[in-house]
Each structure stands twice: as C-alpha cells, then as structure tokens.
Amino acid sequence: MEIRMNPDPIVVDFLVIGGGISGLQAGITAAEAGLDTLILEKADTRRSGNGCGGNDHFMCYLPEYHGDDFEAVMREAKETLVGGNQDDNLFRFMLERSADLIRKWESYGIRMRPTGDWNFEGHAMPGRRRYHLKYDGSDQKARLTAAAKKAGAKIMNKVVVNEILVNGEGRFVGAIGIGIRDEVPEMLVFQAKAGLIAVGEAMRMYPGNNPAYMFNTSHCPANAGSGAAMALRAGARLVNLDLPSRHAGPKYFTRSGKGTWIGALTDINGKLVGPFVDDIHVSRELPDPTGDVWKDCFVKNMDSGKGPVYMNCTGISEEDLAHMRKALVSEGCTSINEYLDQYGIDLRKSMIEFGQYEHMFYMNGIDIDDRAMSTVPGLYASGQSVGNVRGDITAAAVFGDHAASCAAAYVQTVPDFDVAALGDAISEKAALYNFLLREEPGAHWKEANSTLQKIMDEYVGTRIRSGSLLTAGRKYIRDLRKYSREKLRAENAHELMRCLEVLDLLDLAEACAVSALDRKETRGAYHRRSDFPFTNPLLNNKFQTVRRKGDDLETEFRERVR
Amino acid sequence: MPPVVDSELCIVCGKCVEICPLDVMKKKDDRIIVMYPDECWHCRACVMDCPKEAIRMRYPLSHMLLHYDAPRA
Numbered sequence: 167m168e169i170r171m172n173p174d175p176i177v178v179d180f181l182v183i184g185g186g187i188s189g190l191q192a193g194i195t196a197a198e199a200g201l202d203t204l205i206l207e208k209a210d211t212r213r214s215g216n217g218c219g220g221n222d223h224f225m226c227y228l229p230e231y232h233g234d235d236f237e238a239v240m241r242e243a244k245e246t247l248v249g250g251n252q253d254d255n256l257f258r259f260m261l262e263r264s265a266d267l268i269r270k271w272e273s274y275g276i277r278m279r280p281t282g283d284w285n286f287e288g289h290a291m292p293g294r295r296r297y298h299l300k301y302d303g304s305d306q307k308a309r310l311t312a313a314a315k316k317a318g319a320k321i322m323n324k325v326v327v328n329e330i331l332v333n334g335e336g337r338f339v340g341a342i343g344i345g346i347r348d349e350v351p352e353m354l355v356f357q358a359k360a361g362l363i364a365v366g367e368a369m370r371m372y373p374g375n376n377p378a379y380m381f382n383t384s385h386c387p388a389n390a391g392s393g394a395a396m397a398l399r400a401g402a403r404l405v406n407l408d409l410p411s412r413h414a415g416p417k418y419f420t421r422s423g424k425g426t427w428i429g430a431l432t433d434i435n436g437k438l439v440g441p442f443v444d445d446i447h448v449s450r451e452l453p454d455p456t457g458d459v460w461k462d463c464f465v466k467n468m469d470s471g472k473g474p475v476y477m478n479c480t481g482i483s484e485e486d487l488a489h490m491r492k493a494l495v496s497e498g499c500t501s502i503n504e505y506l507d508q509y510g511i512d513l514r515k516s517m518i519e520f521g522q523y524e525h526m527f528y529m530n531g532i533d534i535d536d537r538a539m540s541t542v543p544g545l546y547a548s549g550q551s552v553g554n555v556r557g558d559i560t561a562a563a564v565f566g567d568h569a570a571s572c573a574a575a576y577v578q579t580v581p582d583f584d585v586a587a588l589g590d591a592i593s594e595k596a597a598l599y600n601f602l603l604r605e606e607p608g609a610h611w612k613e614a615n616s617t618l619q620k621i622m623d624e625y626v627g628t629r630i631r632s633g634s635l636l637t638a639g640r641k642y643i644r645d646l647r648k649y650s651r652e653k654l655r656a657e658n659a660h661e662l663m664r665c666l667e668v669l670d671l672l673d674l675a676e677a678c679a680v681s682a683l684d685r686k687e688t689r690g691a692y693h694r695r696s697d698f699p700f701t702n703p704l705l706n707n708k709f710q711t712v713r714r715k716g717d718d719l720e721t722e723f724r725e726r727v728r
Numbered sequence: 729m730p731p732v733v734d735s736e737l738c739i740v741c742g743k744c745v746e747i748c749p750l751d752v753m754k755k756k757d758d759r760i761i762v763m764y765p766d767e768c769w770h771c772r773a774c775v776m777d778c779p780k781e782a783i784r785m786r787y788p789l790s791h792m793l794l795h796y797d798a799p800r801a
Contacts, residue, residue, distance in 0.1 A: 218771050323746070376790040376791075378766070379788065382791060383769070386769060386771070387767070387769055416794075418792050418793065418794055434796060435799055478798060500772050504785060505787050509793070
C-alpha cells in the first residue's frame with residue numbers, strides 16, 4: 167500500500183494540533199481574533215481524548231468565593247494536588263485568568279454551576295478554602311466544538327499530525343499530517359504562521375495493570391506523547407521529564423477521577439489509612455484527601471503487606487452516594503457506573519480497591535514561556551503536553567486561550583513561508599510512511615510498544631533508578647527505535663497511526679531516560695536513585711531540560727521561574 | 729469485544745465510527761465492525777451517541793473492578 171499524496175499544502179494563519187479542551191478553546195479564541203484557524207484532530211473533536219465523556223473539576227480563583235487576598239490563595243493552591251513542579255508565573259497566570267474562562271464556558275452552554283450556585287467539592291483539605299469548582303462536563307466537547315465552529319474555526323477530524331515543519335531559521339512554518347479516515351492513508355501538508363501543540367500526555371509508555379490490555383489506561387490511550395516528541399524533533403526544549411507522577415484509582419479498571427469519589431481510604435478491616443478524617447462517615451463536603459496528599463500510599467501499603475487500600479464509601483449518606491454516581495457521569499466515568507450496575511456491586515456494602523497507576527507524563531513535556539510559546543518561535547503549546555504548568559482542565563483552557571491571543575499578535579510579525587521549500591523533509595517523511603506500509607511482512611506495532619513498556623518499567627522506572635539502569639535503558643530504547651524503524655509494518659491507515667505513535671513514544675522515552683540520568687539525586691517519591699539516595703538542596707527549584715543536539719540529546723538545569 | 733453492536737437495531741449511520749476516540753469501529757460492507765476491540769478505552773462514546781441505542785458495552789474480564797465486602801460497623 168502507498169500513502170495517497172495531497173499535492174497542495176493547506177494554508178492557514180494558525181494551526182491547532184489536537185482538538186481537546188485546549189485546542190478547541192484556542193480555536194475559539196483565535197477565530198474570534200480574526201485568525202484563519204484550523205484545528206486538526208486524530209479522532210473527532212466531539213468525543214476525543216481525556217475530556218471525551220466529561221470532567222468535573224475546574225480549578226479556579228473566584229474572588230467572590232475566595233476573597234481578595236490573592237497571595238494567600240496562591241500559597242494554598244500550590245499545596246493542592248496540582249501545585250507541584252511548575253513555574254510560579256504560569257500557575258499565577260492560570261489562577262488569575264480562570265474566572266474569565268469559567269464565564270466563557272458558561273457562554274458556550276457548559277454547566278459550570280450544575281447545582282445552581284458555585285459549588286466547590288473534591289480535592290479539598292480540612293480547614294482550607296477549596297479550589298476545585300464542581301462542574302458538569304459531560305457534554306463539554308460537543309459544546310466547545312459548536313463554539314469553535316460558530317466562531318469560524320475550521321476542524322479536520324481523523325488527521326494525525328506527525329511532524330512539525332520549521333524553516334532554516336528554526337521558526338514554525340507548518341506541519342505534516344496523515345488522514346486516517348479511509349483504509350489507505352492520505353498525506354497532508356499544512357502551512358501556517360503559527361502553530362499550537364495541544365495534544366495529550368503519553369499514555370502507553372509504562373505497563374498498565376494487565377499486559378494483554380494496553381488500552382486499559384487512566385487517561386485516553388490515544389495520547390501517545392506525540393506533542394512532546396514532535397516538539398523535541400523540531401528543536402524545542404522539553405522540561406521535567408525526570409520527575410514522574412502517578413495517579414490512582416480503581417484497581418484493574420484503570421480510570422482517573424479519584425477526586426470524584428466520596429469516601430474514606432481504609433484497609434481491609436475498615437481502618438483508616440490516613441489521618442485527615444475521623445471515620446468513614448465522610449460527606450461530599452470533605453471526602454478523605456489522603457490519596458491526594460500521600461500519593462504513593464497504595465504502593466507503600468502493598469509493598470509493606472499492609473494493603474490492599476480501599477475506597478470505602480459505605481459510611482456516606484444515600485444522598486451523597488447518589489450525588490457521587492451523578493458526578494461520575496459529569497467526570498466521564500459512565501463506564502464505572504455501568505460496570506457497578508452490570509456486576510451488581512453495591513457501594514453501600516462493598517469497598518473498591520484502589521491502586522497506583524503508572525507514570526504518564528502528566529507534568530512532563532514542552533517548556534513554554536509566559537506567552538505559551540515553546541523555544542521554537544511560532545510554536546505554542548498548551549494542555550497536557552506542557553511540562554512546566556499544571557492545572558488540568560483549567561490549564562488546558564487558560565493556556566489554549568492565551569496561546570491563541572499571543573499567536574494573533576505574533577502572526578502579524580512574520581512573513582509567509584512557502585513550505586514547498588521544505589520538499590526534502592516532506593519527501594523523507596513520505597518515504598517513512600511508504601516503508602511502514604510496504605507489502606512484505608514486518609513487526610506489528612504492539613511488539614514495539616509492549617517492549618518499550620517493559621524497558622521503561624525496568625530501567626527508567628518509578629520504583630528505583632540508578633546510573634547503570636538508566637544508561638542501559640537508554641541504550642535499549644535506542645536499539646528498539648532502530649529495530650522499529652527497520653521492522654515495523656502497518657497494514658492500513660489505522661496501523662500507520664499506531665506505528666507512528668510508538669516511534670513518538672520511543673523518542674520521548676529516550677529524552678526521559680537522559681533527563682533522569684542527569685538528575686543525580688533522589689527527588690520525590692518516584693525519582694529514587696540508588697546511587698544518589700539523597701535530595702540535593704542545590705537542585706531545589708532546578709528544572710531539568712532536554713533538547714535535541716544532532717542525533718544526541720543535551721540536558722541542562724534551569725531555574726524555576728518565580 | 730467491548731462494544732457490541734446489535735445489527736437488528738443498527739442503521740449503519742456511521743456515527744460510532746466517526747466519534748470513537750480510538751478508531752476502533754469501521755464501516756465495512758454496509759455493517760459496523762468492531763475492528764480493534766482490544767484498543768477500546770471503554771469510554772462509552774459509541775453507546776452514548778448511537779441514535780438507535782444499538783450499542784452496548786461488554787467489560788472484559790481484564791477490567792475486573794476489585795472489591796471486598798466492608799466489615800460490619
């Protein structure tokens with residue numbers, strides 16, 4: 167099979183890669199600012215990615231709720247589960263802009279006050295103000311898609327973007343995409359003055375709960391680190407790849423949404439695991455925050471033999487139980503609800519075991535500045551592929567909006583660049599696609615993906631790391647990438663997408679190994695170096711960055727921005 | 729095979745093929761085929777958006793939700 171070539175580049179002002187929350191928000195804002203805007207989405211913007219079924223927490227600062235002391239808000243908000251390694255200026259900006267985005271979302275018809283008033287629930291700490299607005303995002307993707315179209319943004323679904331195009335000056339000028347709607351894929355070239363990477367994180371990098379089901383992941387398994395990988399190949403700097411984070415939730419049925427559950431974490435005898443609540447009779451006002459604070463309590467309790475750890479909802483009221491089941495719908499977890507019903511599991515009697523999920527590059531990715539621009543001029547990034555600000559839905563919305571506003575000013579300052587001048591780079595990619603689509607037998611993408619997961623788990627793991635493990639791991643990743651490039655084969659457009667996702671994961675995996683190798687200390691629960699078993703105060707507030715240098719990678723610490 | 733399509737109810741409109749985030753479903757020979765069942769994320773987009781309620785979700789045994797009876801208070 168040969169890829170169909172679309173000979174004419176599609177020319178726009180602003181190219182948005184990824185039609186999730188961030189990409190759609192950017193599309194709306196850019197189109198409203200008058201930019202000719204095109205959103206590219208590999209699935210369908212109405213139901214793609216992490217937000218496909220919904221979300222229910224929008225972290226924010228609402229002056230009428232939180233008061234006027236913004237500095238106090240900053241201090242507290244940084245101590246919530248999303249306040250970790252990030253540049254303070256970006257976190258501050260996100261909180262400052264959050265109320266505006268909430269108003270915008272209400273204008274799109276998203277129910278930000280499903281109970282009628284501002285309601286803050288979940289991810290809460292005793293005695294503290296709450297920062298997670300409880301909203302109903304069950305139709306958010308459809309609403310954002312409608313708003314983007316209304317604003318005049320164009321959307322192309324079923325287009326996988328695989329490469330960023332930069333000109334001789336290293337400036338963003340376009341991208342290469344692949345249409346996967348039909349069995350025979352179509353190669354598309356895009357030309358734009360500015361571009362935004364707004365794709366998801368890197369699921370499928372580490373092994374999940376069940377080796378046979380690679381797509382049993384907490385966040386959408388279509389997210390394969392492609393944003394950060396493409397940015398790296400385009401010359402952009404990535405950040406914080408050395409410091410993993412891990413989510414938790416129902417064991418074996420891997421699904422995010424821990425903060426939506428109302429219950430207490432207990433052991434098998436019903437004894438509380440953490441100190442934050444008095445007993446299992448918790449309410450929606452203050453569910454047990456132990457899992458937010460003691461993030462590795464699930465692993466620690468299993469390793470020590472004290473486990474398992476259960477989400478115990480047996481002490482909550484009937485009203486709160488009904489409320490929680492409804493909130494699981496808002497959060498997009500309708501499958502958890504359906505599973506409970508299909509199997510007759512009664513949360514008033516049964517406790518649900520929770521477990522730790524694998525690292526998924528949640529706060530590890532593209533390094534952006536205060537304009538949401540990467541180190542490649544004209545290439546912006548927002549949402550889950552960014553490595554230096556985290557705020558989940560809020561960050562996705564705020565920085566999508568901000569990147570679009572900044573891009574509207576930027577495009578006025580740069581001349582058009584005809585991507586036809588990049589014929590060699592485009593031909594090289596076409597050759598790769600056609601090689602993968604060749605007739606002769608070859609390796610299935612799952613062979614490479616599962617082996618990568620094994621290597622990452624054992625050599626770039628989240629339990630123990632060392633110079634020897636990371637050095638060997640990097641070598642094995644490079645070998646696997648070489649073999650993958652020589653052996654992978656795709657039967658059709660769908661498999662071509664998966665093959666390219668694996669190649670993206672491999673690029674990101676190597677950058678991760680190198681970043682971890684050069685952080686010669688132990689930091690946090692998951693970067694534990696047996697050869698440097700201490701935390702070095704000289705590395706406090708130092709972010710590890712990595713960028714491509716020829717065929718090699720170069721790391722460098724930078725100061726965290728205050 | 730996680731999404732199960734009832735061919736009696738299905739009108740082959742292709743909505744599920746369009747919206748599946750994982751590109752799991754395909755339209756072939758005027759039928760909807762669950763082509764890549766092990767790539768299903770069980771998000772239920774196809775179930776929720778099917779205009780004929782022709783799709784139901786079967787949860788594989790690999791996704792067993794581990795649970796245990798709470799001790800009596």
